[in-house]
Amino acid sequence: MMGKRLLTLMLALIVVLAGCVQTKSDVSGEKEKGDTKGGGNNGKVTIELLGTSSGEADMNIVRDQLIKNGFDVKLNIQPDYGSFKAQRDAGNFDIALSSWTTVTGNPDYAVRSLFKSGGDNSDISDEEVDKLIEKASTETPDEYQETYKQLEQRLVVEKAYIAPLYNSFKAQGVNKDVLNPKTVRLAKSRAIAWETIDFNDSSKRETLALIAQQAIGSLTSLDPIKGNDGSINTLNTNMYVRLVNLTDDDQVISDGSLSYNYAIGEGNNDYYFILRDDINFAKVEDGKAVDTGERVGSDDVVFSLNRAKDKNSVPDHRTYSLHESIKDIEVVTDLSELENVKLSGGEGSIREALEKGLDANITELVGDKTAADSHAGKYQVIKVTTNEPFPQVLNYLAHQSAGIVSKKQVESINTYDVANFNIDKDIPYGDQRTVTEGSTYNNHLYASGPYILVKKNDYQADFAKNPVYRAGSEFEPNISNVTVRFIQDADSALSALRNGEIHFFNGVPETKYDLVENDDKLVLQKNDSNAVAYLVFNAGDRDVAKSENLRKAVLYSINQDEFLNYYQGNKKKAYSTVSPLVNTGNELVADPAKVKEFLAEFQAE
Template structure:
């Protein structure tokens, strides 16, 4: 009996020594893999904005359980997040992408093609480039297989991204103040402010409509210099475009600068007949005034040329979206419209452009001073693409295709792009020019329904463009809009419920029930095109340039856990293409694969 007791004591002591040791074994790190190639956990610096802190915590917990040493780098806003990313202070970062144009090319080109606007993390893959360009020329019934292969190369073969989930687009309306049916919820398009109206319509000229947004730092009010949540909604409502998207992502001319558009045979020529009831707005003594300058064909040509030219402005963030455009020109020969046929249609381009017009085309003019739609004098712009590319219309509906004033841009942007110095040169659309104080010098001229008047630390104010589609259904219903800067989601909801703001974008899923149980609030939601994912820093000899290490992380991530945390109000995703194209690809956590790839990574380090 004493001998047995002694053996038990020795066993307990040995166990205590082992469990007291702080060094993890390889078995502990890999969750059971018995290879002895290493016993060190992999350090991982995970970057995210505070608005995605919950996602960062879920991902950290999953990877920590798998043996990774995860350190969170949570930044308070988008500007700070970008600063950390640009400085390379991350191994993996969480982000989201919303395909606001409703077409799959937008879901991939800027993010994953070599040298894309938002591909600044070291992804270079010739096969991915080829697949993106191939799919861009295909119709919707053809590109499903191409995008399926693209996703497999992006995720399965290389683990360039870690898909986390897709989600619902949500917003809520105070139904005691606003007409609920005037507040549209589109799948992709930002909310058109000009449609929103008070229940008491008399308030439209006397009281401001009040929204909120989380990001107080605005990237740029020049539509081609930003493509993020700080300005997408704002620039969409400050600059008109050649076409729009319907609430279900169909391209339409309704509410745009064009009466109609038509596609020529071969899908490389796109024609737009312009309306003549939109003038640029400008700001005078903090008041929106009609500049008297027609938004015309020369402004369209200028705007599209600078949109497609990478070197037209410093830090151009949207040029790849418009790289398919080879030539933009004003059509003055009426015979061209009469002789050319529409794509898939026996009728002429002229027939397509004239559909529904009260006055037919009698003359095409280049000079904006000669335009008179009621007299049959129109302007027509033609865009020619470098290859058949119907998706160009979706890009023309994007905020970056907003029409700017040629005259004003050339007057303001007198700097040399190659030697631009942000410390002394002032670019059109810089937020400091509308910020109250010493830097205020509002030089905006906007073609859309609203123009920004001023900005401070607490809000940005807009006024109705007095020269925008007057006496039509698209004339803005409300004269003044104020967007409050409220960073915290709970604070935004509190302000909304108390009536301080009339409308709230982006209701968190765990707050749906609160809104639905409040009789004065109406929740609107639908699946949208946004996908949340993580990507790696693969620049400068990063450890995460190793594909096996990335795959080890990929297969340790469970989307089902994310969805469960969000009460099943998230949707599985495989890539940013998922909401637009059903490729059949799905991501599943696989513990054995994760261990296999982690083991291969360690072996390569020996």
């Protein structure tokens, strides 16, 4: 009996200690008195570092570097992203481990959402930062290098809004006994495209599901404008077609998109897209993907992009800042406009550019999508106009948030009042509850892309091929069904790959490359990436929010060489989220003397 009682007490103690939010400080985000300026800590400054269990190695390196430079460190390690976000939203941190991948391949995306005042993911409000972001957005690559250099310096050394850690490579392991590795893409920026993937034995396309993996199982939203994170980027990329796409090395193309061609008008304000007429929306009936009978067309494009750029079109809009450069979206029905507008940076007209490679030249522009007939030369053309010259708009139009949704379907679901939206009673388009197995299941999705999500649970999400997506073309999906397993831990995902439980793993840890390379049934694919890890400072009411000196003391404690050594040279130095895209020449060098100086100035404030 004594042993059982002791075990019960020990288990109870473990439950209490494991609780994420227990104290008033934890819940409200208030700091306990003396936490920062040395109350009870031998006069040392205490820094609370927030992260997830998957980032524990990075947290330990940062902790050791801070301790070496005279700080005390409190680790706040959360088991998953949802718990991490709750802690971050509550302000329970001084510095938080963060990361960003520029999935659009352009530097504006690497800064606008994160650092511009009012940005979707920004805690910064700095007029100089805003000016530099806007200035760079109107410049060509030859011009914007110096502007982004100045922006980085403002973000890092002048104000210490972030502390960069490293730039990652991108690597995935592929089961070459099951999949043809040549069909599995590894793009620098965009999420993986499932439609190209094929089995070695093509006879299994209908009977065997492609099994993929992702870490996050709680999906932000299946409405493409309401999410921009690792839970939905790949899923929405494969569910919604866009006006353009990115190649594996970040070039804008029409391949695999809704447009046959695109062209930029003289002055770089007007962007024209000639639409395909061979894609219909799919829906789910009786657990299968079926044709809705509704073509994807110009009215859906205008509707989708107008709501994408309107902050108030949906509650909790996560991607509006990516599309705020857009002024107007319209359907062009006057053929003479295409003939009279000159092509940017070259000779010829917009019409000539749009007609390149078409089976039939343009004879008529139609406003009704059901009247489009490319074989007869009847096409739909969309014109996107930007507020200022902004060639990088094309990269944003390739992002998953610019996915084309059904105007008819979304309007039929989103009947709530946006200003008075109530999450407890209003079910918006794309809410994961509608695809979750059980009493809440009521799949209302319409997919314009190659796949549609059929159902999900806590362990996986099941997708089916859109039967009316580019049927008969090289872009028709090869494999009929895709299962995405939710495996949070990278080591567990790698084990699942090696055991044949998943067919590929996008995200092989740098320290485990050799395990894949030495496995006879696997192949390691590796590429540069736009992923950057960095520390973000609390911008609320903690001392790091108020004191540049304290932030700079943390900044100069960071030694990037130690990260590179830990990851066996499979990381690169970074200065900001722009680092993988623009060579600014900036570099962060750890400096204990500066740490000591800034700490002294902070404690004297």
